[in-house]
Amino acid sequence: MLSSLDVIAHNVSKICEECTEVSPKCLKALPVVADVTKEADLDTTIKTFGKLDILVNNSGIGSFSHISDAEYFKTQRSMFDTNLNSVIYLTHKSIQYLEKTKGNIINISSVFGIQSAKGMSGYAMSKAALDMFTKCIAVDLGSKGIRVNSVNPGAVRTNIMRNMPVTDEQGEAIWDAMDSKYPVGWCGQGVDIANAVAYLASDQASFVTGTILVADGGHLAANINMGFD
Template sequence: MSIKYNFEGKVALITGSSSGIGAAIALLFARSGARVVVSGLNGDDISRVAHECSQVSPMAYKPLEVVTDFRIEGDIQRLVDTTVHTFGRLDILVNNAGVCLISKITDPEYIERQKALFDVNLNSVIKLTHLSVKHLTKTNGNIINISSVTGIQSYTASSVYCMVKAAIIMFTQCMATELADKGIRVNCVWSVIYFNLSVIMLS
């Protein structure tokens, strides 16, 4: 028996929703009546997911498509501003955007990869939360952060990814306490990763 949700009238911004977990989340919100914002790096992928969302939307709502590089603060600001300007509100922020880079501490590129992964997987979450609070306060909104089992379990050559996902869990706990009096609920969902020899594939 499938569960049906009703998000009619709600606006959901899902980061990294041009593929994978983010795309599935966008489709679920669209199917449940929400107006969704599809964001990511690849415009063609964004358009594909947006089309799928409009096909399953009960009201045939057309998603807002925003190409976003989550390493760039200006892009993150534009994403939030465009969402609120287009729909007049923000009810749900799903911080899903992320990359997985494998590197051992002895690798020459370790520090470079560490900075890149922190920018996308952690700093963008903090920045988006900071920018969205004033809008979510008006709607008694919700923030959903996507973490991973790696936030509590270590893996070889994945220290940076593990650190980031652990930070997401703690950031969620802190924000849940800090934003409660503003009527904003903050939750964390763990994704699962699959290891195949030395290659990591995000579920």
């Protein structure tokens, strides 16, 4: 049986292969496996490519918990370490390189940085803090020529539920139920968020910084409730 690290490494390699396939110049992506909650560095990336143009902070975990739960603080701290503190660290680490390229930073947040939901306080707090970090750092780094923005997705079919107390079948049932609630008629796919990231990273968005770009299929407009008891 493969370890969780082996599974992650396999998934990263698979994504790199997909990136190479869609690259107009067939450029090869560099797979790097690291624990974002620890102070892993960017040396591998910088040594390979010689520079850094865009930082996309896309690591995140989610969990359902209530303030009365015995493990609430432990769960909340874990989410903050991954969803917020890792972003702060990598941003800090990347500034010297992004200043040279006049690059930009895109943080992947959530509609729950804006909308409250039952049983999701820890996750929602981490994303709300990430949104404010995005706005503040956009102001701080503007003079360095670095733009900072956030994409706040609604429900997107990813593997985020693997760390939640639900079976694969229950997870699929949740996604299917959400499809019918969304005004567009379906939950998002990874490419929907990738398109938003590509726009913010492009020169077409050169006048956009400190923005929270909601890509949610109408989630907030329809006031959809995704809270859990």
